[in-house]
Amino acid sequence: MNRKQSGLVIKVGIKSCPECKGEVHKDANICPHCRTQLSEHPKCQR
Numbered sequence: 001m002n003r004k005q006s007g008l009v010i011k012v013g014i015k016s017c018p019e020c021k022g023e024v025h026k027d028a029n030i031c032p033h034c035r036t037q038l039s040e041h042p043k044c045q046r
C-alpha cells in the first residue's frame with residue numbers, strides 16, 4: 001500500500017531549510033541537504 005497524501009501536509013517536528021528549502025528535522029543543527037548550519041546558537045539551557 002502506498003498512500004500518498006496530497007495537498008498541505010503539516011509535519012510535526014519538521015522545518016524547512018532557509019537555504020535549500022529542504023525538509024529538516026527541527027532539532028537538526030545542520031541541514032542534511034546543503035550542510036547549512038541551522039541553529040546559530042547551540043543549546044541554551046536556562
Ligand SMILES: [Zn+2]
Pocket residue numbers: 017018019020021022031032033034035036
Ligand atoms: Zn538546506
